[in-house]
Structure formats: C-alpha cells, structure tokens
Amino acid sequence: MDPGIFLDNHPHAKFFISKGADAMTWSGLLETSLPKFGQIGAVLAIFFGFYALAFAAGSRIQGKRQNGWALALFLVPGISLAMIGLGIPAFQTFIESFKSADSSQWVGFSNYTKAAQDPDLRLAFFNTMSWVIIGPIIVTSLGLALATMLNKMKREALAKSLIFMPMAISFVGGSLIWKLMYQYQEPGAPQTGLIGQIMQSLGIPLQHLLLWSPWNNLFLIAVYVWASVGFAMVILSAAIKNIPQDIEEAASLDGASGLRLFRTVTVPMVKTTIIVVLTTSMVGTLKLFDVVRTMTGGNFKTDVLSNRMFDEHFVYFNNGRGSTLAMFIFFGVLPIIIYNIRSLRAERQH
Amino acid sequence: MPHVNDLWEIRKASTTLNRKGNHMLKKKGLLVGAAVAVLSLVATTFTATTATAAGCEEYSKWKGTGTVKIFAGIRDPEASVMEKMFAEFTKCTGIKIAYEGTDQFETLLPVRVKGGNAPDLAIIPQPGLVATMVATGKAVPITAATRANLSKYYNPAWASFTTINGRIYGAPFGASSKSLVWYSPAQFKKLNISIPDTWKDLDAAAAKFKAAGANPWCAGIESGAATGWPATDWIEQMVLREHGPKKYNQWWQGKLKFSSPEILGAMNKVSAWLGTSSQVGDLKSVATRKFQDAGVPGLKAGTCGMLQQASFYSSMFPAGTTFGPSGDADAFYLPPTNTKFGKPIMGGGEFPVAFSKKKEVGFVQDYLSSPVYGIERAKEGGWTSANSGIPLSSYSDPVLKVVAAQLQNKSGAIVFDASDLMPTAVNGAFWKEMTKYYAEGKSMKDVAASIDANW
Numbered sequence: 146m147d148p149g150i151f152l153d154n155h156p157h158a159k160f161f162i163s164k165g166a167d168a169m170t171w172s173g174l175l176e177t178s179l180p181k182f183g184q185i186g187a188v189l190a191i192f193f194g195f196y197a198l199a200f201a202a203g204s205r206i207q208g209k210r211q212n213g214w215a216l217a218l219f220l221v222p223g224i225s226l227a228m229i230g231l232g233i234p235a236f237q238t239f240i241e242s243f244k245s246a247d248s249s250q251w252v253g254f255s256n257y258t259k260a261a262q263d264p265d266l267r268l269a270f271f272n273t274m275s276w277v278i279i280g281p282i283i284v285t286s287l288g289l290a291l292a293t294m295l296n297k298m299k300r301e302a303l304a305k306s307l308i309f310m311p312m313a314i315s316f317v318g319g320s321l322i323w324k325l326m327y328q329y330q331e332p333g334a335p336q337t338g339l340i341g342q343i344m345q346s347l348g349i350p351l352q353h354l355l356l357w358s359p360w361n362n363l364f365l366i367a368v369y370v371w372a373s374v375g376f377a378m379v380i381l382s383a384a385i386k387n388i389p390q391d392i393e394e395a396a397s398l399d400g401a402s403g404l405r406l407f408r409t410v411t412v413p414m415v416k417t418t419i420i421v422v423l424t425t426s427m428v429g430t431l432k433l434f435d436v437v438r439t440m441t442g443g444n445f446k447t448d449v450l451s452n453r454m455f456d457e458h459f460v461y462f463n464n465g466r467g468s469t470l471a472m473f474i475f476f477g478v479l480p481i482i483i484y485n486i487r488s489l490r491a492e493r494q495h
Numbered sequence: 496m497p498h499v500n501d502l503w504e505i506r507k508a509s510t511t512l513n514r515k516g517n518h519m520l521k522k523k524g525l526l527v528g529a530a531v532a533v534l535s536l537v538a539t540t541f542t543a544t545t546a547t548a549a550g551c552e553e554y555s556k557w558k559g560t561g562t563v564k565i566f567a568g569i570r571d572p573e574a575s576v577m578e579k580m581f582a583e584f585t586k587c588t589g590i591k592i593a594y595e596g597t598d599q600f601e602t603l604l605p606v607r608v609k610g611g612n613a614p615d616l617a618i619i620p621q622p623g624l625v626a627t628m629v630a631t632g633k634a635v636p637i638t639a640a641t642r643a644n645l646s647k648y649y650n651p652a653w654a655s656f657t658t659i660n661g662r663i664y665g666a667p668f669g670a671s672s673k674s675l676v677w678y679s680p681a682q683f684k685k686l687n688i689s690i691p692d693t694w695k696d697l698d699a700a701a702a703k704f705k706a707a708g709a710n711p712w713c714a715g716i717e718s719g720a721a722t723g724w725p726a727t728d729w730i731e732q733m734v735l736r737e738h739g740p741k742k743y744n745q746w747w748q749g750k751l752k753f754s755s756p757e758i759l760g761a762m763n764k765v766s767a768w769l770g771t772s773s774q775v776g777d778l779k780s781v782a783t784r785k786f787q788d789a790g791v792p793g794l795k796a797g798t799c800g801m802l803q804q805a806s807f808y809s810s811m812f813p814a815g816t817t818f819g820p821s822g823d824a825d826a827f828y829l830p831p832t833n834t835k836f837g838k839p840i841m842g843g844g845e846f847p848v849a850f851s852k853k854k855e856v857g858f859v860q861d862y863l864s865s866p867v868y869g870i871e872r873a874k875e876g877g878w879t880s881a882n883s884g885i886p887l888s889s890y891s892d893p894v895l896k897v898v899a900a901q902l903q904n905k906s907g908a909i910v911f912d913a914s915d916l917m918p919t920a921v922n923g924a925f926w927k928e929m930t931k932y933y934a935e936g937k938s939m940k941d942v943a944a945s946i947d948a949n950w
Binding site for chain 2: 265356442456461
C-alpha cells in the first residue's frame with residue numbers, strides 16, 4: 146500500500162498517534178505569508194515594468210519595419226513563456242513515452258504496445274470514449290433545450306441562475322455532494338443517500354449505484370452534466386438572443402412555429418455556437434479527472450485515461466507509461482481542436 | 496523535572512531488588528529488562544557523577560562538541576516532542592542537535608546524499624531505502640556501543656532489516672505494530688467473550704457475535720485513490736501466520752508469486768475470514784465503506800464485533816473515548832493461526848543511519864537506541880518502541896502498552912508491511928485487485944493472476 150501522497154495513509158501517520166494540537170498561530174501565519182506577499186509584489190512589478198518598457202520602446206520604433214519590430218517585441222516574451230510552460234514539457238513527455246519507468250533507458254514502442262494489451266487500460270479507453278460521446282451531447286442538447294424554452298419566459302433570470310449555480314462549485318466539491326447522494330445503505334435501513342431513499346420509497350430494489358457497472362459510468366457523467374449544463378445554456382442563450390428579430394418574424398409569417406421554427410431557424414443560426422460548446426465540452430471530458438478521482442478513484446470499472454495517467458505517473462512512478470497515456474490524450478484532443486479552429490475561421494470569413 | 500525523579504524511583508526500586516530479590520520487582524510491575532538497563536546506568540554513572548550537572552547522570556558516557564544534523568520525515572507534533580528530548584541531551588552532553596523534518600523525505604534524502612550534502616544522521620522508515628543509501632557508499636555502519644544496545648534490548652529481527660553484507664547500519668528508533676484487533680470491552684462482556692489467545696478462540700468469539708445477530712468482523716477498505724490497502728494488510732497477516740517470515744520475505748521480493756499455492760492458499764483463508772458476507776456483511780459495502788469508519792460506531796453499537804487494524808486506528812475514535820480493558824475501546828494481539836512461528840508481528844520501524852564517522856554522531860545514534868531516550872520519550876505518550884529496556888509502565892496509554900509488549904518480545908518474528916516493500920506498480924495493483932474482489936466479485940485466483948502480471 147501507501148502511495149505517500151495521501152496523508153491518512155502515510156507511513157508516519159501510522160507510526161505516531163498525533164495527540165498534540167497543531168501549533169498554527171496568527172503571528173506564525175503572518176510570518177510565513179509575508180515573504181510570499183513580497184514575492185507576489187515582485188512578480189507584478191516585473192510584469193508591469195516589462196510592459197511599460199515594451200510600450201515605451203514600441204512607440205519609438207520608426208521606419209519601414211515598425212510593425213514587425215513592435216510585433217516581435219510583444220510576441221517574443223509570450224511565446225517563450227508558452228514554450229517553457231507548454232511546448233518543452235509536451236516535447237519532453239513525448240520523449241519520455243519511449244523510455245522506461247524511471248526514464249533511464251530507451252524502450253522503443255513497448256509502452257504503447259503494453260498499453261494496448263492491458264485489459265484495465267482498454268476499459269479506461271472505452272470509458273473515456275463513452276464520456277467524450279455521451280457527456281458533450283447531453284450537455285449541449287440539454288443546454289440548447291433549456292436556452293430555447295427559458296427564452297422570454299417569466300422569471301427567466303431566476304431560472305437560469307438556479308441552473309447555472311452548480312457551475313460555482315468545483316468538480317471535486319460537486320463530486321463529493323453526489324457521492325453522498327448516491328450513498329448506499331442496506332435495504333430496510335434508513336437511507337443516507339437521497340437517490341437511495343427515493344428508490345426505497347418507490348419500492349425500486351436498492352442498488353450500489355457507484356458499483357453498478359456499466360451504469361455507474363452514466364452516474365458519474367450525470368455529475369459532469371449537472372455541473373456544466375448551466376454554462377452551455379448561458380452561451381447558447383446569448384446566441385439565441387442574438388438572432389435578428391426580423392428573421393424569426395419572417396419565418397412565423399410564413400407559417401413556421403414551435404419545433405419547425407426551432408429546427409429551421411434557431412439551430413442553423415446558432416450552429417457555430419453549438420459547435421464551440423460541443424467541442425470544448427469534448428475536450429473537457431477527454432481530460433476529465435476530478436469526478437472519477439473523487440467518486441470512485443478509478444475503481445469499479447469506471448477508470449478513465451486521465452485518472453490512469455495520474456496513477457501511473459504520481460502513484461506508481463512509471464514515467465514511461467504515464468507519458469504514453471498523456472500522448473494518447475493529446476492525440477485525442479488534437480483533431481477536436483483543429484476542427485474547432487477551422488469552423489471558427491469559416492464563420493469569420495462569412 | 497518530574498521525569499528525572501521517575502528515573503530515581505526506578506533506580507531505588509532496582510537497588511531494593513538487589514537486596515530483596517525478584518518478587519519486589521514483580522510487585523512494582525517493572526520488567527526485568529528495565530532493571531538491567533537502569534543497573535547498567537548506575538554502573539556507568541559511578542565514575543562521572545561528580546563532574547556532571549544535576550539530572551544528567553545517565554548521559555555521562557556521551558560528551559562532545561559541535562552539532563549533529565538529523566534529517567527525517569518526522570514532523571509536528573512528534574517532532575516537537577523529539578526536540579524537547581534533544582534539548583535535554585544537549586544540556587547534559589554539550590552536543591548540539593539540529594533537526595530538520597520534511598514530508599518529502601524519501602525524495603530528498605537520495606538527492607542530498609548523492610549531491611554530497613548528506614545529513615549526519617537520517618531516520619529512515621524503509622529498509623529498502625536504507626539499502627539504497629548503503630549502496631551509495633556514504634552510509635557508515637553503527638558503532639560498537641549501538642551494536643551492544645541492539646543485541647541487548649531488541650528482537651534480533653530488527654538488526655536483520657539493516658544488515659547489508661554482514662554490517663549493521665541502524666538500530667530502530669520508533670516502532671509500531673499492525674497485528675492488532677480492536678474491540679469494545681462492553682460488547683465482549685455482554686457476550687461473555689474473553690480476549691482470544693489462539694485463532695480457535697478468535698473463531699469462537701466470532702461465532703458468539705454471529706449468534707447475537709451481529710457481523711463478527713468490522714471491515715471497510717475505501718481510502719480514496721488508495722482504496723483496497725486495508726485488505727492487503729489482511730493478506731499479509733495471513734501469509735505471515737500461515738507460512739512464516741522466510742516465505743513472507745520471498746513473497747515481497749517477487750520470488751514467490753501471488754498465484755503460488757502458499758500465497759493463494761493464504762488469500763483463500765482471508766476470503767473465509769474477512770471476505771464472506773457471513774463474516775463482514777455485504778461485500779460491496781465493504782468496498783465503499785471508508786476504512787476510518789470501519790469500526791466507528793460499529794464496535795460500540797455492537798453491529799460488528801472486531802476490527803483488524805493497526806495501532807494508529809485509536810485516533811479514529813471520537814474525542815473522549817477511553818482506551819483499555821475497562822474503557823470504551825481496546826485492542827489485542829491478532830493471534831497466530833498455528834504454533835509453528837511463535838507470535839509473529841507485522842509492524843514498522845525507523846532506523847537512524849549515520850553518514851558521518853564523527854564520534855558525536857555515534858553518540859547520538861547510541862543515545863537514540865538506548866533506554867535513556869526511550870523511557871523519557873515513552874512517558875510523553877503517542878509513541879512506541881521495540882526497546883525491551885523501556886519498562887512497560889512508562890507507557891500510560893493501555894493500547895500502546897499492548898503494542899509495546901508485542902514489540903519487546905524477543906523471540907517472535909517481525910516483518911514489515913510487505914506491500915510497502917513491493918515495487919509501487921505491484922503495490923498499486925494489489926489494492927486495486929483486492930478492491931475488485933469485494934466490489935466486483937472477482938475470484939482470489941484471478942486477483943492473484945492479475946497482480947502477478949505487474950511484476
């Protein structure tokens with residue numbers, strides 16, 4: 146046992162029964178945090194100082210190449226920071242996916258072939274695929290339905306705020322709430338989970354919802370939908386409100402109403418927004434981690450790629466396999482991003 | 496300084512012993528080992544008492560200058576208590592101790608040692624890491640004085656953990672036991688159960704709980720991403736009891752497979768013990784019940800009878816819980832399943848390993864492995880040692896007393912948590928597969944095969 150990073154499970158936690166109180170005091174807190182405020186101040190000063198200098202220099206550049214120089218001046222720091230933070234680590238991950246667990250030896254494609262053969266990993270692939278397909282479709286269609294139905298309704302703002310509210314809770318927080326909602330107690334016993342209580346009252350046989358494979362994946366996706374549908378609704382609602390009034394009027398004069406109006410006017414008019422919501426949600430589910438980590442820890446046949454990547458890298462300390470999984474996720478995200486950018490460009494050219 | 500007075504009490508008791516014989520000692524409830532320890536202290540103080548400060552008699556064999564740097568993963572509140580002990584040591588010997596504790600110890604120690612920035616002493620809780628450090632060539636074997644402490648006060652198993660190429664690199668400092676069963680004294684009394692000494696007694700106690708309509712055993716293995724680890728401990732207890740320390744060590748070294756008849760046999764025994772619904776209730780609920788909640792409030796309420804869990808479980812009971820045979824909760828030693836291997840213990844310990852040949856470093860190592868440190872530290876509570884020179888009366892907590900008594904036993908086998916010693920990938924597969932046994936009904940045979948695939 147013992148991954149080391151979980152306090153309740155740490156070797157020293159087992160050796161010593163801590164009985165003393167934590168020696169945290171206000172003055173102690175101030176003492177440790179003061180230097181941090183200093184560091185934050187220093188970083189901000191460097192940031193503003195740099196841009197003040199860049200603006201001053203940029204405005205003084207004269208002549209033919211004025212634009213080019215100014216562009217370079219502003220782009221180079223941004224690009225180099227992106228390289229340090231994203232580009233180089235991505236390249237390193239790529240390299241490490243061809244190396245052994247401790248990155249000391251080259252192993253060729255063996256990390257990839259092993260990943261393809263591992264039954265647990267295959268299940269994680271399959272689960273990730275279901276997340277990527279089911280999650281975004283529900284989020285987008287539900288968001289669109291809500292946005293259309295709530296449009297121009299009485300107390301629209303109140304209803305939207307209520308639906309949007311879970312967005313304010315982190316995925317981890319939401320997952321903990323839903324873990325309690327799904328909680329199981331033996332039949333007949335007072336149910337501590339809301340869903341269990343409802344099932345018991347309706348006479349439906351009780352189930353260990355989080356252990357009930359493969360449906361438990363859907364119960365996890367439900368948490369994601371609950372937390373993200375408000376966001377989709379708000380974006381789509383804004384797009385719907387942007388549809389010019391005269392188009393709708395013309396359509397209704399021609400006799401279109403209800404579902405037909407929705408299908409032939411609303412959907413085509415907000416198509417780009419739908420694609421944006423759908424693709425961002427796909428990227429989100431592809432790298433989704435928090436819900437699975439918090440609710441099942443990848444157990445009970447609910448593992449997904451990103452959770453497995455974390456386990457391989459930071460619990461089993463296998464850099465090679467962790468990096469391989471990171472590459473899988475990267476190559477999964479890539480086409481979605483490319484499609485997203487293309488459709489945005491096409492929209493702009495119209 | 497009350498603790499010094501206590502020492503005087505013990506010394507008085509032991510001088511009385513010289514005159515009146517052994518029965519006096521038994522009357523006082525002191526261990527023979529303690530008397531031996533104190534007598535040896537009396538002997539050494541004879542020559543130097545005049546020169547030392549008051550209360551420093553037992554420190555007189557250590558004198559020096561300079562600072563000894565100690566590096567470990569021990570943090571507050573334990574670290575503060577330790578530093579309090581060190582202050583006393585410095586006052587009496589002139590040797591200063593600079594302690595540094597971090598939660599990144601296992602990562603930082605190899606970096607520091609390889610970088611030529613080794614501490615004078617590192618307190619290492621894993622025998623595997625001790626071996627890694629010895630392989631760097633920077634670690635120094637223990638001094639003759641520490642070796643003497645080791646052979647005088649400790650079960651020989653402890654020396655074997657840090658013996659590499661015939662040289663010993665550390666004597667244990669703190670130690671703990673996982674071979675405990677928690678129970679509610681009130682429930683035991685109600686069902687007329689006395690503390691089981693053998694596996695047969697344990698089964699009889701379980702039968703009484705079953706007859707009363709309760710689950711004989713409490714169980715819960717949920718622990719976030721590490722879900723399943725308590726179940727790995729159960730398998731380890733059984734392998735140790737059924738096949739002894741030799742096979743146990745071959746097992747974590749990878750020489751004995753999970754699917755071998757021995758290990759699989761032990762796994763099947765665990766499924767009969769803690770893996771059927773007649774013993775622990777609904778198995779799926781075991782998989783989703785937090786290990787912290789396994790025995791609380793079940794033990795007290797009587798819905799489940801006993802819980803196999805390490806000594807640290809005492810901190811899971813609600814505030815105000817009293818421990819001991821007449822308290823709210825208590826623990827006893829998990830009995831052996833047969834008589835072949837005595838009373839084996841699965842536990843842990845930490846070893847101060849030196850990286851410097853300075854005589855002061857040797858003195859500190861000697862001090863940490865001696866009863867001089869142990870007696871004083873034990874009185875502060877929340878700590879146990881395998882040092883038999885520490886009288887059990889120094890431990891005020893009844894559960895810690897049970898743990899210390901187990902650890903002081905010089906004849907039984909002592910082993911470390913096997914899964915902690917396995918490669919991390921195997922360890923991880925071990926928890927995950929055990930979780931599948933409970934959550935998905937995977938058979939022990941398939942569980943064993945899947946874990947083996949990770950070697």
